[in-house]
Amino acid sequence: MPTNAEIAAQLLRDAADFFRQVGDQNAPIKPQMDHNARAFEVVADRLERSPTDEFAPGTLAANDGANGAG
Known part of the structure; x- marks a missing residue:
């Protein structure tokens, strides 16, 4: 059974996919x-790690590269 953190991390990844799809269409x-x-x-990633x-x-x-690079 997944933990709350695992579920939350998956929801965040699903949201990231949604943002990318919106960007691809606009x-x-x-x-x-x-x-x-x-x-x-x-x-x-942070949620899964710790x-x-x-x-x-x-x-x-600054620490994780969320500035658009990556």
């Missing part, structure tokens, strides 16, 4: 949708 917003998708994937960890605001992009 070129003017594709960069923003790709950025959103990457951010959701980064949080999913479900109870904390992080300081503003560290997401």
Whole structure:
């Protein structure tokens, strides 16, 4: 049986896929949708790695590459 963290991580990955699909269908917003998708994937990765960890605001992009690269 999956844990709450595993379910949450999968939901985040599904949302990332949704953002990418929206971006693929609408070129003017594709960069923003790709950025959103990457951010959701980064949080999913963190959640899977360490479900109870904390992080300081503003560290997401610097530490995990959520700035659209990747």
